[in-house]
Amino acid sequence: MKTADDLFKEFKILSVSEFFKKNADMLGYTGKIRSMTVLVHEMITNALDACEEAGILPEIRVEIDQRGEFHYEISVEDNATGIPLKFITNVFGKMLAGSKAHRNMQSRGQQGIGVSGAVMYSQVTTGQPATIVSSTGEDMWRVKMNLDLQKNTGKIIEKNKIKDNDGWRGTKIIIEAKDVTYNKSRYSPHNYLRMSSIANPHARIEFIEPDGTKIVFPRSSKEMPKPPKIMKLHPKGMSTDDILVMARNCRARKLGSFLRSGLTRVSRKKAEEIEQVSGVSLDKDVGKLTWDEAERIVKAFKIIDFMAPSSEGLIPIGEKNIIKGISLVNPEFSVAITRSPRTYKGGIPFIIEVGLAYGGKNGPGIDIIRYANRSPLVFDQGGCAINEAVKSIDWRRYGVNVESTPLTLFVNVTSTHIPYTSAGKQALAME
Amino acid sequence: MKTADDLFKEFKILSVSEFFKKNADMLGYTGKIRSMTVLVHEMITNALDACEEAGILPEIRVEIDQRGEFHYEISVEDNATGIPLKFITNVFGKMLAGSKAHRNMQSRGQQGIGVSGAVMYSQVTTGQPATIVSSTGEDMWRVKMNLDLQKNTGKIIEKNKIKDNDGWRGTKIIIEAKDVTYNKSRYSPHNYLRMSSIANPHARIEFIEPDGTKIVFPRSSKEMPKPPKIMKLHPKGMSTDDILVMARNCRARKLGSFLRSGLTRVSRKKAEEIEQVSGVSLDKDVGKLTWDEAERIVKAFKIIDFMAPSSEGLIPIGEKNIIKGISLVNPEFSVAITRSPRTYKGGIPFIIEVGLAYGGKNGPGIDIIRYANRSPLVFDQGGCAINEAVKSIDWRRYGVNVESTPLTLFVNVTSTHIPYTSAGKQALAME
The missing domain is CATH 3.30.565.10 (Histidine kinase-like ATPase, C-terminal domain)
Incomplete structure (x- = not known):
């Protein structure tokens, strides 16, 4: 032994x-x-x-x-x-x-x-x-x-x-x-x-x-995309640990100014609501915030309504550009849509864009081309949420035969947080 | 800008x-x-x-x-x-x-x-x-x-x-x-x-x-499994980089003694064969081995036949113990086999064990219980090589109806290297 x-x-x-x-x-x-x-x-x-x-x-x-x-x-x-x-x-x-x-x-x-x-x-x-x-x-x-x-x-x-x-x-x-x-x-x-x-x-x-x-x-558009912006975090996306790590590293002295300056969508009025629901004073020295207090604040975040996070820092490709992009397959007809921003778990903004091109490509059936923040996803098609979403559509209702209609489907997910299934995988998690 | x-x-x-x-x-x-x-x-x-x-x-x-x-x-x-x-x-x-x-x-x-x-x-x-x-x-x-x-x-x-x-x-x-x-x-x-x-x-x-x-x-066996042993690496499992990292950290002075003491299945005769095929002298100062020389040695490893790696450091559960284990489902009949060791890529030994129990469990159909080095794999059943192997069997040939026959199938993979599909995943890679 x-x-x-x-x-x-x-x-x-x-x-x-x-x-x-x-x-x-x-x-x-x-x-x-x-x-x-x-x-x-x-x-x-x-x-x-x-x-x-x-x-x-x-x-x-x-x-x-x-x-x-x-x-x-x-x-x-x-x-x-x-x-x-x-x-x-x-x-x-x-x-x-x-x-x-x-x-x-x-x-x-x-x-x-x-x-x-x-x-x-x-x-x-x-x-x-x-x-x-x-x-x-x-x-x-x-x-x-x-x-x-x-x-x-x-x-x-x-x-x-x-x-x-x-x-x-x-x-x-x-x-x-x-x-x-x-x-x-x-x-x-x-x-x-x-x-x-x-x-x-x-x-x-x-x-x-x-x-x-x-x-x-070639460059098909001379329009420079807006540079990406650092976005403040939204209350709905915060964990207790996140709050404490931020509180330790922020410049604000009091909880009230910390909440208003460190997070997005926290107005003076919302800060007061947070104080009321959590019972933690806005005058609290933010450096001395305890786990228990931070936890009460996060619980308040879950209860209180906040405006959805801004998506202004997100840069979609844009409908015009998608149509320019998919013109590479020489389609007979193409269309694209940039959906309105939505939020995931209430705190993480994302934008979905879809382009659809009919004809022009080699071979029949639907080709799905997937992107996350404009970066192509080439591998791990099975198990990817984008693929599953496409599969879940009842294409017959639209007169599309999945096996024979010559379609190219372009999907781009834009977000500050891309939910890859794991490092090295080119598949998005399903939730 | x-x-x-x-x-x-x-x-x-x-x-x-x-x-x-x-x-x-x-x-x-x-x-x-x-x-x-x-x-x-x-x-x-x-x-x-x-x-x-x-x-x-x-x-x-x-x-x-x-x-x-x-x-x-x-x-x-x-x-x-x-x-x-x-x-x-x-x-x-x-x-x-x-x-x-x-x-x-x-x-x-x-x-x-x-x-x-x-x-x-x-x-x-x-x-x-x-x-x-x-x-x-x-x-x-x-x-x-x-x-x-x-x-x-x-x-x-x-x-x-x-x-x-x-x-x-x-x-x-x-x-x-x-x-x-x-x-x-x-x-x-x-x-x-x-x-x-x-x-x-x-x-x-x-x-x-x-x-x-x-x-x-409860403990159903008082037999202590052999403690696991550190095994020397087998030539077939080595990369050029592995050789150089080992060469830099070994005690041997010359290539010949390095190969014989650092790796398994390299006899004096095999070392001479390596010298002949690679053109790198066994008298070479191992601390001065170059990338090119190490690469030639690895190429020689691929050409030369070596005895399969020893599996004596691997500890299977054993047939008796598997039957004791699956007796927990109260089967009417059970059987187990510990297969002979095999090698993966010629250099990594592994042992597959399978237990089969008929009846006694809740509900019809095949239950697969998967293990890697005795550790249960509970999640990620889809995409796991064990599952795929079970699915690939033509069960009807054995009179088994996959939907209704009450079978419990126990599979354990034992190896020094378990090919998880990725960290955190409880699925083995398919190759």
């Missing part, structure tokens, strides 16, 4: 990078085609979000080069703000680091794992560093970097300052990967980029395939 | 605990019943693994007390080695810490997240600390601890040394949780514990339900 001392000799702490290296499938790295598309997805997502936050019309260039059997080099270049040298290793080498995860804002990527995960996949399959070229307009650097997986950090192994940026601003990332393959199936980067282009008509995407073919998905 | 400096002001790094707080669904915390069962599952898993590693016949006591609406206290007590004071916060408060994740060994829990995840769920739903009472036989402590989620550490907020341990050795953890509920459905802790007992006939499990009912799942 062993003692505690015997057993705890073996005690060890994994870093988050080591965890995701062991569980790369949780990031979507399963199978050669999916892994390739996930790499492109993570790099493009980063590029498009960077442009959108900075208010820049995206010019993206993706190039995939074959290096050997199941061995490719992939590069993605954008024209966003560029990344200051001191942040490069954090952006591309530290998991759970980023500017997105902790803010209530619509973005394509959300977890702060994506592009670091791509660099990790590259490193563990090829042993090669990633190359990052970035110009902020002032400084331009070319950096080779490795990951220190045990420490969850990036390490620069070579850096060169480039004196003449030639007027270029943006970021280019170049990685190598093995255990990936390239083809033209619906699960391929080709289709992924085509779908990205449909949902992002303001982006110009240039794609060089491994055989040298150059495909341009 | 924004500049890089504007955007990177917001850059922040999340801890792994904050990540899983935001993504608690990835740990299985979705819905009131499932969350309750997951809490019990994590605590029991920890307790059974602790007993098994120490070679102790488990005596487990689970108690669930109702404290309010959707508010419960849950405690699990074991008779394992106890935990030295300095490790308590790491075991129960630091995610990705543990003695399991980095070793090639069969265990119920694998990620080093489980029980810290339970403490996290408790804290974010109730604001209450967890209480840990642990006696190593020498020292006994009663500790109250909180999690510092930003730092991913546990913090002791109160500790009392208990002078007289009264001969007791073991660990008891007590947590409170909200947003959970208790019932007797097949997804409940009651059924979970019943299923645990079936697969762990050497364990005695006592369960006090919220209404005070005491249920004892």
